[in-house]
Amino acid sequence: MQKITPFLWFDHQAEEAMHFYTSIFKNSRAGTVQRYGEAGPKGSVMSVTFELEGQQFFALNGGPHFSFTPAISFFVNCETQQEVDELWEKLSDSGEKNSCGWLRDKYGVSWQIIPTALGKMLQDKDPEKSTRVMKAMLQMKKIDINALKQAYAQG
Numbered sequence: 001m002q003k004i005t006p007f008l009w010f011d012h013q014a015e016e017a018m019h020f021y022t023s024i025f026k027n028s029r030a031g032t033v034q035r036y037g038e039a040g041p042k043g044s045v046m047s048v049t050f051e052l053e054g055q056q057f058f059a060l061n062g063g064p065h066f067s068f069t070p071a072i073s074f075f076v077n078c079e080t081q082q083e084v085d086e087l088w089e090k091l092s093d094s095g096e097k098n099s100c101g102w103l104r105d106k107y108g109v110s111w112q113i114i115p116t117a118l119g120k121m122l123q124d125k126d127p128e129k130s131t132r133v134m135k136a137m138l139q140m141k142k143i144d145i146n147a148l149k150q151a152y153a154q155g
Contacts, residue, residue, distance in 0.1 A: 006074075007058045009066045010107065014059035017107050018050045024090045025052045073102065073110035081115070081145045088113045088142045101143040115145050121152045 010017060015033060022028040031049030036042055047060045078084045088097075091113070094106035101114045121133040129152050136151035137143065 002056050005056045005058050007060070008068075008109065009060050009062045011064045012044075012061050013107055014048045014061045015045045017059060017109075018048045018057075020106075021052055021057075022050055024087065027054065028052045031056075068104075068108040068110065070098075070102070070104070070110040073112050075112045075114060078113060078115045084113055084115050084143055084145070087111075097141050099141055100137055101140070113143065115143055115148075117145050118143060118148060121148060124152070 008017070018030055022030050029051050031051065033045055034047045036044050036046045040046060045061055047058065050057050076087060078087065088103065091105050091111050092103040096104040098104065101112050102110060103113065104110050118133070118137060122130050124130045132151040132154055133148050136148055140147070
């Protein structure tokens with residue numbers, strides 16, 4: 001069992017969200033589903049557990065009292081443009097596509113879909129290269145690895 005587990009508060013969509021997320025990430029699985037007894041709407045889903053890429057999550061149907069904000073997001077390292085494209089399209093479906101690889105899914109959860117190549121280029125010892133890459137990235141919604149490489153190679 002991992003020591004720290006993200007806990008997600010949903011109004012009533014915890015089980016639906018679990019199935020949505022586990023259908024998107026290849027290395028994932030649905031876990032337990034607990035139902036309310038007398039303390040809540042009897043028989044309805046109270047909480048679920050699931051795992052995405054080795055990371056365990058706990059989700060609660062706690063009602064409309066709280067909602068997600070972009071102040072907390074899930075950062076997803078992607079090795080290829082294909083992975084970036086696939087995760088970007090699936091997670092943003094019925095959600096909101098934002099700048100610099102950020103999106104909000106249909107539940108309001110924020111995600112950063114980021115190619116590992118971006119970090120490598122931004123950490124280059126040549127400040128001109130990293131600045132060009134940063135400027136290119138700031139113009140993007142979904143991150144385009146080839147466009148980053150072009151900006152990196154200019155000069």
